[in-house]
Amino acid sequence: MGEWTPELVEWVRACALGAGFDAAGVAAVSDDLRDGERFADWVDAGRAGEMEYLKRRDDEGVLLRSGVRVAMGWARSVVVCAINYNGDGPRSIEDAPSGTGWIARYAWSGRAAEDGMLLPSDYHDELLGRLRRVESALLERFGCETRCYVDTGPIVERAVAAKAGIGWIGKNTCVLNQRLGSWLLLAVIVTSVPVAEGASLEVAADRCGSCTRCIDACPTEALVAPHEMDASRCIAYLTIEKKGAIAEEFRESMGRQVFGCDICQDVCPWNRRAPVAVKQGMKTRRELVNPALEWLAEMDSAAFRRWFEGSPLERTRKKRLHRNVAIAMGNSGDAKFLPVLEAWQGGEDEVLAESARWAAGRIRKKDECGESDV
Numbered sequence: 001m002g003e004w005t006p007e008l009v010e011w012v013r014a015c016a017l018g019a020g021f022d023a024a025g026v027a028a029v030s031d032d033l034r035d036g037e038r039f040a041d042w043v044d045a046g047r048a049g050e051m052e053y054l055k056r057r058d059d060e061g062v063l064l065r066s067g068v069r070v071a072m073g074w075a076r077s078v079v080v081c082a083i084n085y086n087g088d089g090p091r092s093i094e095d096a097p098s099g100t101g102w103i104a105r106y107a108w109s110g111r112a113a114e115d116g117m118l119l120p121s122d123y124h125d126e127l128l129g130r131l132r133r134v135e136s137a138l139l140e141r142f143g144c145e146t147r148c149y150v151d152t153g154p155i156v157e158r159a160v161a162a163k164a165g166i167g168w169i170g171k172n173t174c175v176l177n178q179r180l181g182s183w184l185l186l187a188v189i190v191t192s193v194p195v196a197e198g199a200s201l202e203v204a205a206d207r208c209g210s211c212t213r214c215i216d217a218c219p220t221e222a223l224v225a226p227h228e229m230d231a232s233r234c235i236a237y238l239t240i241e242k243k244g245a246i247a248e249e250f251r252e253s254m255g256r257q258v259f260g261c262d263i264c265q266d267v268c269p270w271n272r273r274a275p276v277a278v279k280q281g282m283k284t285r286r287e288l289v290n291p292a293l294e295w296l297a298e299m300d301s302a303a304f305r306r307w308f309e310g311s312p313l314e315r316t317r318k319k320r321l322h323r324n325v326a327i328a329m330g331n332s333g334d335a336k337f338l339p340v341l342e343a344w345q346g347g348e349d350e351v352l353a354e355s356a357r358w359a360a361g362r363i364r365k366k367d368e369c370g371e372s373d374v
């Protein structure tokens with residue numbers, strides 16, 4: 001079967017670049033307890049919120065994600081591939097037309113159809129297709145055991161990405177590459193190929209220095225310490241993962257984010273010169289950059305499917321997207337949204353009705369106080 005040598009790491013990196021990735025590396029799977037303990041402490045502290053999949057355990061009660069070998073005893077290394085998804089558009093922290101919301105950058109992606117129109121695309125599919133090409137080369141070269149994952153495997157992708165030299169883990173918890181910035185999505189191939197003794201694989205130096213911009217900018221104080229997030233406070237969690245009502249304490253701080261959040265990456269100096277991705281499947285759908293809240297609000301199920309089927313927004317469905325839109329409308333302070341908020345209050349969806357009631361109350365209160373828009 002063979003083992004990883006520096007030359008073979010170079011070889012697989014070339015395969016990954018050929019398949020359309022922007023960076024790749026190999027991490028040895030070790031039984032280093034530090035990551036496992038960090039992950040277990042994080043879950044035990046309630047940081048995972050209601051993301052039950054992060055809390056899954058094996059028959060002996062060990063958290064599946066606390067080490068690669070917990071679920072895959074045969075694993076010896078992980079090939080980590082990263083792709084740049086930096087769309088051609090503004091940052092969320094820049095001035096935007098009034099009455100617009102924010103959809104996270106990674107969800108702007110589109111795939112050009114034959115007529116040039118951009119159809120929704122999802123990074124899970126886009127990356128998995130490319131990853132399979134790298135896997136084929138690995139199977140041919142090593143005849144080894146492999147598993148491909150984009151996001152969904154029992155593995156903490158950022159921890160292995162750092163070990164594979166893709167970048168360092170920033171204080172905002174994202175993997176940052178000196179050349180590419182942090183607009184990176186990760187895909188991994190767990191393999192049974194061991195790393196040759198003495199074959200040192202480069203690890204990137206931490207270049208955050210004394211900067212704390214991401215921690216200072218986070219509106220919900222989700223970055224509770226450098227490199228540590230309380231995901232249950234993160235706007236990405238609240239807008240995408242959280243089902244039901246969003247706790248009132250976070251609603252004002254959510255601002256105009258309706259799907260995900262990019263603030264702690266938008267303020268990062270390493271993203272200032274990040275290259276723009278123009279790859280097939282990663283093209284920017286203009287309509288998703290600063291989308292009008294009214295446009296999102298008026299979508300019925302058919303329109304939602306048309307715009308978002310096959311895109312990451314499918315995850316929230318129309319139901320949660322509208323809940324988020326209601327909150328963003330409330331935060332805009334704009335009385336033009338009162339009619340739609342009133343209509344939602346009369347509807348069958350109780351969570352939406354309550355969010356809309358909160359939002360309308362916030363707009364009216366602002367009107368009474370004569371406050372200007374946020």
Ligand code: B12
Nearest residue numbers: 104151156157158159174175185186227231236237260261
């Ligand atoms: C759950 C999840 C979330 C949750 C929780 C995020 C979090 N920080 O944990 C929520 C919904 C909030 C979220 C948000 C986002 N996510 Co997310 N998410 C995941 C998922 C599925 C699991 C992450 C996880 O296990 N978290 C648990 C904690 C404990 O892990 P961790 O913070 O990564 O910490 C570990 C290591 O970093 C390491 N470690 C921690 N500190 C330090 C310090 C040092 C010095 C070292 C060496 C190691 C180290 O030990 C920890 C435990 O093992 C991964 C995919 C995957 N399978 O890994 C994607 C993933 C992390 N998400 C991703 C993305 C793109 C996002 C968003 C940008 C989307 C958006 N715009 O809304 C935001 C970013 C928010 C942010 N600042 O992190 C990418 C990140 C790519 C990157 N460049 O880092 C991933 C890898 C998905 C992918 N396949 O590309 N996400």
Ligand code: SF4
Nearest residue numbers: 218234235261263264
């Ligand atoms: S994604 Fe937004 S809410 Fe989450 S940690 Fe970053 S700035 Fe805070």
Ligand code: SF4
Nearest residue numbers: 170171208211214268
């Ligand atoms: S904003 Fe500063 S501290 Fe945060 S990840 Fe970027 S360089 Fe690191």
